[in-house]
Amino acid sequence: MPTRKLPDFAVRLLARFDPGVRAVAPYLGRRHLHTADKARQTLTWQPRPAAETITDCARSLAAHQVV
Incomplete structure (x- = not known):
């Protein structure tokens, strides 16, 4: 970081x-401005919170012994 x-x-x-x-x-x-608005409207999709995504990624990396 x-x-x-x-x-x-x-x-x-x-x-x-x-x-x-x-x-x-x-x-x-x-x-650059990027949004998920089109995915939300078209697919009725909701993104996961960034903190949750980062935590899950770190757990996955540790589980696969990448880190």
Whole structure:
């Protein structure tokens, strides 16, 4: 989990040398809004709470000895 935010100019500088960083550099400064509204309306679906999802994922990883 990131604990600090790297300034955009630093990421752009690193992108010159690191292909992994280069892949994300074009997305800097963009705001993306994604919602589940269409799934809720069309499928009458309700997403699970994020905390519950993360906890279940961690339990699954531990059960499969991934962590």
